[in-house]
Amino acid sequence: MKFIYTTDRLYLRTLDERSADKILEFYNAGRDVFSRVESEKPSSFYTLSYQATLASMEFKAFLDGTYMRYYLFDITEPDTIIGTVSFSYFMPMPYYSCIIGYKLLPGCCKKGYATEAVSFLTGCLFKEHKVHRIEAFCLPDNTPSINLLLRTGFEFESVAKSAIRLKDGFTDHRRYVLIDYDS
DSSP: OOSEEEOSSEEEEOOOGGGHHHHHHHHHHHHHHHTTTSOOOOGGGGSHHHHHHHHHHHHHHHHHTSOEEEEEEETTSTTSEEEEEEEEEEETTTTOEEEEEEEEOGGGTTSSHHHHHHHHHHHHHHHHSOOOEEEEEEOTTOHHHHHHHHHTTOEEEEEEEEEEEETTEEEEEEEEEEEOTTO
């Protein structure tokens, strides 16, 4: 996978610790919304040093091909992060699978940015990383996420019981899958 891609309206870029200030600004801007659907973060998560360390680790994992996070930038505002799409838990042969995660700042929702980024990056992942199956998990009441997955070709597969620990304990999640039948 490449370090940067350009779509019609977005720059999709990997970042390292030199961008920790922009990353922290993004997480602080979306903190209230993200905290409702993600696992609890340590208190140090919202510090520059934590984000620099995390960005460095994620960038190294990108180079190793074990984790990929792309930060989304509107082409008209190329210095402001508006979202992320990440791929993790790569499983090699015989599975050839991974898990996708994504988030978008509330003010950028319902503009097609997430659809554009997820569609583009899953296509790249199938072609360039030779993945056969991409899984996504979302809360049963997260209608925007469910709609995004369906718009980008994911199919509902099952309910993963007590699958992911959020701040209120383990919760059921809906599992969606996107399969490259040509691989």
